[in-house]
Amino acid sequence: MDNLCTAIGPKGLITRHEFVRLIVQSLYSLGYRKSALTLESESSISGKSSQLELLESQILQGNWDACIDIINSMEDLVEEARSSALFLLFKQFLSECLNCGNISLALHILRNQVPALLVREKVCNLARGIFSLKEIGFRNKEEIHDLRKSCLCEMEKLLPPPILLAEGRLVYLVENAIIAQIDCCKYHNTDAGVSLYQDHCCSRDQIPTETFQVMEDGQLAFKHVLSSHHKPVSFVAWSPDDTRLLTCGNGEVLKLWDVETGTCLSTFGGHGFIVSSCAWFPDSKQLVCGSSEPGKGIYVWDCDGKEIKSWKGRRMPKVSDLAVTPDGEHLIVVSDKEIRKFNVETSTEQLILEAHSITSLSVSTNGDYFIVNLNSQEIHLWDVACKWDKPLRFVGHKQDKYVIRSCFGGLNSSFIASGSEDSQVYIWNRRDPKPIEILSGHLMTVNCVSWNPRRHRMLASASDDGTVRIWGPSKLNSHSK
Template sequence: MGAIDMEMNKVNDDGVVSLKHILTGHQKPVFTISWSPDNRQLLTCGMEEVIRRWDVSTGECLHIYEKAGLGNISCGWFPDGKRVISGLTDKSICIWDLDGKESECWKGQRTLKISDVAITSDGKRIITMLRETTILMLDREAKVERLIEEEQTIISFSLSRDSKFLLISLVNQEIHLWSIDGDYKLIMKYKGHTRSRFIIRSCFGGFKQAFIASGSEDSQVYIWHRGNGDLLESLPGHSGAVNCVSWNPANPHMLASASDDRTIRIWGLNRVDLKHKETYSNGVIHQCNGGTSLSK
């Protein structure tokens, strides 16, 4: 089986995008991509395959995470960047150190066969999908479980940097924003992208995470204003369904997207004069530019 090429494009100081690396190694479509907290590494996960950890500056694959007889279905970083968490095809959740040594594992019905996985910024709560319409919050220390119930089937989810909000993508082509700080509450809905057959992932991003981005089956990346739900941009460029997006945690002007076309694209903000306005919503105050466009 041939290797899969993943293109990484660099945004230069003049706003021009150039090819930086082609990451080769995955044997199946790339389903998950995740930046490390320090912005220097990437985790990528193939469809029921291995997890690969990459050096962004050199394009070198630093480590491969795998478990005999099982495939990985999702991956993510611990907040300290020193451990990796993943969901596996036997519905278990595992934690590895960077060298691949397994440190913790929760077996049994702790995740669906196809599921995202996340951990809160304090490292205490693991978040995953328990059932098709249910998100599980698992407290590692107190061994307490809390649930978020949706009416529609959940496709994927993403945790905000401050661990106070959860973004849930649904089968009905809606993305829901939940507050999980204290009482759980649905506070915003985003619409416009296309999803009918595949798993499509969304994320928070931009300055103070004032934007929401999502992949789409129409080969585009969609970007909304987090506070008011307005659709700001739809970015063409991929030639297949965009499965996953991940906003750079250190550079608010950089966004990565992974596609069925077997490439990963890195998007950068155009250099424009920002028209700032304060927006009060979703429990935060942030400055944003609703007219900012992105370059390929």
């Protein structure tokens, strides 16, 4: 027989005994009992440790002194778990004493043996248990056996490896290995299953890399022309339900439009309140906007123009951009070098300071992260929970003079895309500070990008060259030709 302690695998990191034991456990959990028994017999390795097998038999037989000795002999058991295990044993033992009518023995054990092993609080709990159990009445052998099995199940929750293996341990290890491979895959952008037959690695055709369509003036059929603003429109926001549109005039008011009819439903702002940015709440029933004038603050309105909440006053800086988290619980606001996160319900505020001016903001679809573009030619990624001391930094694009907008994209917001003043579109994996793709096609500054939230391999970019480009994966493009 091979030495059970020998290592297997090319790296020598896996112990044969542990590996076989995990296989036995997996066979049992998959329902292959005969195969598991055969492997146990052939390898002389049981799916259960000898201590666990002995403890199980003693509990089911009601040999409580032996059970206590086994628990006390377990070197891998921490004292807190040992105390809890002993508590379970004494509780079962005492309940059986009461069931037999041997109250004097139960009290003797409770007074003389238990205090030496358990803390006072647990002794009191046991004492209360005796009186409650006394009211239950007599139990037959089958009921006693079921109680012992329940005691064993509770006991197993306290036992650490290698005494007891966690349920589905081998599957857990395999899943972690798959997750590690996915995390190392810079192009991973699919929720399709990952095969165990080979190492996982996606090709670049999982993300948008080639132009599918170029849209220019004169090539598009307009549904509506919204022409109520008197100044250039600097900001637009679709409602999550796609029925309404918000537009901000540059240094002007905020307007709410009906998408189907093209009519203006409401006008917000005015009378000295200059709107600079806007966003929708997830329910499409409330909207928020910020002012570019210091002290004017931030307002939450419903679609009828009723003010729901506001943050205003002399301390409020001018707002350059804002966003609502997907759960609607937090509002993130940027102004110059400051990032503020407001709790919408409690109005509490958290502040993050940047070293350079912030030009734009975007929140991930899962609500865990947000990114800000800085005029220092960096994009910073922060966690919405504000637990990080420092952001993740992404570099490579060019941003010095103009407002450049970036966005999250792909499966689980795994990618970041940004325009650039060098006419390129840059794409990063969220775990890599350097771009994984640089897309050429535009002739002038790319101001804004938008990653399709449903089609994870589609990206749109808008440029000063007067075009909007739709990008897709290279393989799909070659097939379409």
